[in-house]
Amino acid sequence: MSQGPDNRRDAAAAAAHPADIEEIELELFVHAMRRRFGYDFSGYATASLRRRVNALCQHAGVGRVVDLLPRLLDESDFLRQALRFLSVPVSELFRDPEVFARLRADFLPELASYPRINIWQAGCAHGEEVYTMAILLKELGLYDRCRIYATDFNDQALDRAREGIFPAAQVPRYTDNYLQSGGQGSLADYYHARYDFIRMDRALLDNVIFANHNLVTDGVFAETHLVMCRNVLIYFARPLQHQVLALFSDSLVRRGLMVLGTRETIARAPVSELFETLDAGARIFRRTARAEV
Ligand SMILES: C[S@@+](CC[C@H](N)C(=O)[O-])C[C@H]1O[C@@H](n2cnc3c(N)ncnc32)[C@H](O)[C@@H]1O
Structure with a gap:
């Protein structure tokens, strides 16, 4: 029996690589930051951004990036917490x-x-x-x-x-x-x-x-x-x-x-x-x- 379009879609979804899902979640996070607060991280280097968003997940006690979205959308002061993890304000006097x-x-x-x-x-x-x-x-x-x-x-x-x-x-x-x-x-x-x-x-x-x-x-x-x-x-x-x-x-x-x-x-x-x-x-x-x- 040949596969119909619905079956093919289901098979593709089942085969989605966890890395792709992570990427989609990160994109949703970046989109929400921009739409909700006007902070645009879309041009940031992905690997380091992902590390910092993962650290924010840990801090917020959520297992997945997508779980940050309700916090971002519903809690206006969550931006401060998010920026604390996204901005890396590390420096020193007379550095270099x-x-x-x-x-x-x-x-x-x-x-x-x-x-x-x-x-x-x-x-x-x-x-x-x-x-x-x-x-x-x-x-x-x-x-x-x-x-x-x-x-x-x-x-x-x-x-x-x-x-x-x-x-x-x-x-x-x-x-x-x-x-x-x-x-x-x-x-x-x-x-x-x-x-x-x-x-x-x-x-x-x-x-x-x-x-x-x-x-x-x-x-x-x-x-x-x-x-x-x-x-x-x-x-x-x-x-x-x-x-x-x-x-x-x-x-x-x-x-x-x-x-x-x-x-x-x-x-x-x-x-x-x-x-x-x-x-x-x-x-x-x-x-x-x-x-x-
Ligand atoms: C690692 S610190 C650099 C501190 C200092 N310039 C030094 O070299 O020691 C990076 C700083 O860049 C700021 N930053 C990151 N993205 C920025 C943006 N889009 N606009 C303004 N500041 C930004 C962060 O908030 C953080 O305080």
Whole structure:
């Protein structure tokens, strides 16, 4: 007896691979995040996104990604929990100190020719890089003419960044980083120690503006002289990386600087020809004078 269309459909459904089902569930999750909250993860790298959504499942006590959907759809504050797992706000003070050593010695002093310097730190997590940059600029005598726009798409991370409280256990590592970056004083000059945490000096935030900004859906920061976005593009698939690099390119003044994470590249991006590489290892680039791609 020949198989009818219904039988064939049933057989295909029965044969569906668990990996396909997982993929469908992940797509449904991404769709729900976008429709319900406007957060678009469709351009993120799938493997790491899946790992983080699975961690969210564990946290939420559900066995399958699809079981997250009622929580996402019905509980308005579930977004905060979801972002906590999806955003990975991991950082440190003077992370990759050789990058800050290069900026300190060779590239930030160039910015002194501008009467006012706009710096955009995108994906600022809990603010470690913001305090790092503020210290660097203070030691170079440039802080007073700077505005640092520190952005992230995670409001909880931004709240933590504003507080500037970090575990005291990290101090030896941070101090080491600071000294390796060419720090001119003592890191202890920039924080107050309290029990098992430190609080960064409030004066470091005098010229800092924290703002929620989503690199996927929000627009440019005009007239930026330095954009720093490290360890964010690694979470994106290539087309989204290229889209975000174009956003940075459009935000920068001619000869503005761009700093990426040490595992991130502009090599194959359409905007790559608009940048010259200043330090390949430290991933420091300069926007050239050309206007068009
Ligand atoms: C690993 S942290 C990087 C922290 C810091 N830049 C560093 O390199 O140490 C990645 C940050 O990117 C943020 N992020 C991820 N996707 C984003 C998006 N679409 N728009 C803005 N921020 C995003 C996350 O919330 C997280 O705080």
